[in-house]
Amino acid sequence: xxxxxxxxxxxxxxxxxxxxxxxxxxxxxxxxxxxxxxxxxxxxxxxxxxxxxxx
Numbered sequence: 472x473x474x475x476x477x478x479x480x481x482x483x484x485x486x487x488x489x490x491x492x493x494x495x496x497x498x499x500x501x502x503x504x505x506x507x508x509x510x511x512x513x514x515x516x517x518x519x520x521x522x523x524x525x526x
Contacts, residue, residue, distance in 0.1 A: 494520045
């Protein structure tokens with residue numbers, strides 16, 4: 472079963488802006504993280520954000 476979220480144009484634009492900001496911040500977070508488990512989770516998060524931004 473696939474759930475779809477219907478967004479208005481303004482909501483979509485906001486979502487894209489927030490995701491782009493998150494994508495830009497993640498590399499620094501990954502670099503500065505000392506714990507391997509947290510770094511791996513941040514890599515997964517980066518990949519997920521990237522997948523959401525595919526047009």
